[in-house]
Amino acid sequence: MSRIVMGIETSCDETGVGIVEIADGQAPRLLADEVASSVEQHARFGGVVPEVASRAHLEAMEPMVRRACATAGMALGELDAIAVTAGPGLAGALLVGVAAAKAYSAALDVPLYGVNHLAGHVAVDTLEHGPLPRPCLSLLVSGGHTQLLRVDDVASGITELGSTVDDAAGEAYDKVARVLGLPYPGGPPIDKAARDGDPDAIAFPRGMTGPSDAAFDFSFSGLKTAVARWVEAAERRGETIPVGDVCASFQEAVADVLTAKAVSAALRTGVDTLVISGGVAANSRLAALARQRCAEAGVELRVPRPRLCTDNGAMIAALGAHVVAAGGKPSGLDFSPDPALPVDTVTV
Structure with a gap:
């Protein structure tokens, strides 16, 4: 028996609608993944403006649902369930997605599942590489989150091993890009500029790597x-800023810390599979250093393709499909979005 699940994602500045099909005992199969981004509307502010994001979600929601159904070659009436991001995220943005999902659920008379955005970043890997080993580790690296997670069951069993105590890696990229006069969001332009720089040119610090610091x-x-x-x-000295060297050295410091801690966590916990997900997972240096260190440590590395790493509806549909397959209880129509939803709460 197979079931078709639509996922709706509106936690930040992307309006994502994905559709997957899942058969008993199988990983979900991607049928559609449509995304409308409002990032250009936020760029002049150097960061996401919540009210702008909420209005953009409202405008994009119905067109994205229609486009996803067209891509999947199906009608809305063929859906068996709907999943929606219930948190974490921006309160107003989440509210748009949850309200839309409730309306579709009621109109179509199909069950609704409010799910965790962060768990969706883990579940999306199953669209690329099949079922997740149990257990596995996930390094989640995005604009607002940097976390190490132990995943015993993506539908119900996720435990946080460690998290950022201040800025997430993606936030650091955005702020460094602003200092260097590079566009927002900072990840892609820094990654591009770093290709022409020397990663050893400047000895930037590696935070939280001392012997007395929390390991994860x-x-x-x-x-x-x-x-x-x-x-x-350098500017006070009247020097020209070597943007390539600064970017490469900064990026090396980020990738060094992320991969060292992730591989160390795998070895310490005896888990031999590492999944890297979230928008920063698309970074070229992070991917290369992770491959090198995982190979040296005998840890299997899984990284979804870049399109699936950034926020999208496919990841929410994938997580919803896993919850449905596991017999999870629907959320009903009376739940509220939670901007601070903890990662160990997979469904609400």
Whole structure:
């Protein structure tokens, strides 16, 4: 028996609608993945403006649902369930997606599942590489989150091993890009500029890597500040800023910490599969260093293709499909979105 699940994602600045099909005992199969981004509307502000994001979701929702159904070659009436991001995220943005999902659920008389955005980033890997080993580790790296997770069951059993104590890695990228006059969001332009730079040119700090620091926690605020201070000092001396070297050295510091802690967590916990997900997972240096260190440590590495790493509806549909397949209880129509939903709460 197979079931078709639609996923709706509106946690930040992407309006995502995905559709998957899942058969008994199988990983979900992707049928459609449509995304409308409002990132250009936020770029002039150097970050996401919640009210702008909410209005953009409202405008994009119905067209994205229609486009996803057209891509999947199906009618709305063929859906068996709907999943929607219930948190974490921006309150107003989440509310748009949840309200739309409730309306579709009521109109179509299909069950509704409010699910965790962060767990969706883990579940999306099954669309690319099949079922997740149990257990596995997930390194989740995005604009607002940097976490190490133990995943015993993506539909119900996720435990946080460590998290960032200040800025997430993606936030650090955005702030460093602003210092260097690069576009928002900062990840892609820094990654591009770093290709022409020397990663050993500047010895930027590796936060939370001392012997007395928490083994699985992260900190990127000090690194961000160190880059800003280095650039300010060079400007005071009247020097031309070597943007490529700064980007490469900054990026090396981020990738070094992320991969070292992730591989260490795998070895310490005896888990031999690491999944890297979230928008920063598309970073070229992070991917290359993770492959090298995982190979040296005998850890299997899984990274979804870049399209699936960023926020999208496919990841919410995939997580919803896993919950449906596991016999999870629908959320009903009376739940509220939770901007601070903890990662160990997979469904609400």
